[in-house]
Amino acid sequence: MTAIPALATTARRVLTFAVVAALATACMSRPESRDEGRWTPRPGEAADWDWQIDAPYELDEHRAMYDLDLFELAPAGSELRYPGGDVVKVPRGALAGTVEKLRARGTTVICYLDTGAYEHYRPDAARFPGHRPALAGIPDDGEAPEDGSVIGWNTGWEGERWLDLREGRRGAFAEIIWARLDLAARMGCDGVEPDQNNPLGNRPGFPITRDDQVSWYREVAEQAHARGLSVGMKNGHDQPGAVAELVGHFDWALPEECAQYGECARLRPFVEAGKAVFAVDYAPGADRRTACRAHRAENFDGLIKTAPPTGEYRKRCG
Template sequence: MLIKAAGGGLVRAFTGVLVLLAAVLTGCGPGGDPPSQRPAPTSWWKPEPGQFSNWDWQIDEPYDLSARRDMYDLDLFDLAPAGSQLRYRDGEAIDLPPGPLAGMIDVLHARVPRPVVICYLDTGAYEHYRPDAPRFPGHRAHATEIPDRPEPPKPGSVIGWNTGWEEERWLDIRKASRGAFAEIIWARLDLARRIGCDGVEPDQNNLLGNAPGFAVTLADQLSWYREVAAQAHRRGLSVGMKNGHDQRGAAAALVDVFDWALPEECAEHGECAELEVFIKRGKAVFAVDYEGSVDPATACRAHRRHGFDGLIKDEPPTARHRRQCSR
């Protein structure tokens, strides 16, 4: 998250393609591993502006998925069914506990018309509370043992300063450091593919301007965004550009590698125009501004003016609040 002081007919048109995609993603059954010889799909969800305007974003409890939506954006680990694992090239496998939404991908995909399920995950931040946290260089048993501002990260650690969220830290995304942790992130994308996510919302890649603890450049950040998008596509997953639009020209530099965008607070900070390049390319922008931080009517006018499929949500996004900015 940024740290700063389609109608049913169109959905049905995508149903056949998405059902085929789900079959390839999930292999022999719900939560099952795809056969190793089966390649990842070369086609994935590519929403156009207005096609999936009836969407919702819930990545924290309480959840309520009873309302029929064209697209749901939900937390990857919360969706993990029983028996899920994170797997690595060294042979280690981390067993994951069933999430509070375990099995919901299959439930949602069984609806007619079939909705899209996007899985939220951090790709640019370390989360001390996740099962894979011990694999990150610099991990300590207690989060308070990890240096935080103004103390610099320890040599060899890829864990930087806090992102503003509890027990969450920026990762050192510079090219020279990625090899120490990238496989951990790609294992999360593998999990997304295995459990049937149609795409991913990779978060916390926008280190610039957020005091990450590392001397990250714009070139570093753009390069990492591109790598995350490429890795998602290698697994047949749709992928959205999450934030980063506060750096002038970044959206224009990345629009070719992402299928859609999900900016936070662009109306509040007057940054929505940066995302118009997605609309001009026929790619949807799922904009979110937050209640209590911005006048909802003003934010919705900004979303509509730029052609976005906008929402006003609570922070973090739950089932408690949702206002759709009608087009």
């Protein structure tokens, strides 16, 4: 979700095994090309889509793509697995079994997860340095984060705090995030929507730079691709030049409120690269007709939703 809401991502023949192994190794360290089987939607290809990351849910409509919360989709027996053998049990989600049902009818399933924010209510929350059993015990806006903590100030969403994305600090929590991507891959998600990677312009509680933010976006995309997942660039388009730097690393984009804030043109490099932009503006903050005109002008696959997005309200800018 946006950080301060108005309402609260040709096979080639080779002759030797060594060449194949070398190519596989290289693909683990950089984004894969668009011909390796990932979902890489072009503008208009999945125009009939929906985004629901909170109840109530409405999944009876046969859409080209649904974007749903990873933990809500988790089946019974799900686990987050970490280097060294540690495991965190994941409770059965309210939408357990939905991934299989949607994919059986030909729908692409994108799994939403936070990769740049700590969520106090998630099953893996205690693994983040700085976690406290009571959220009120974690320093918030105006208070210095504790030494060694990667948990910053509130994002504007209940129970959610910015993470310390500085290059020298992210190693303290990166494996927690990668375990979430592993879970998405095991669950059969076609791709992921990684959220809250854009602390710049907000109050994260840490002196995060533009280079920190852009490099973290890039790392998240590469880690998703290494697991065979499609990945979208969520927000971050407000930083000048960031889209041009990152478009080659992502398969699609999902910007919030670009029409409301006059920023839709900044996503143009995605469309020019043949990659879909799933734009969302919110009612009542944005005028539906004005927002849809802005989406259509840029050849975006746009929706008008309420925040947080549920199955209750959806207007397609078709």
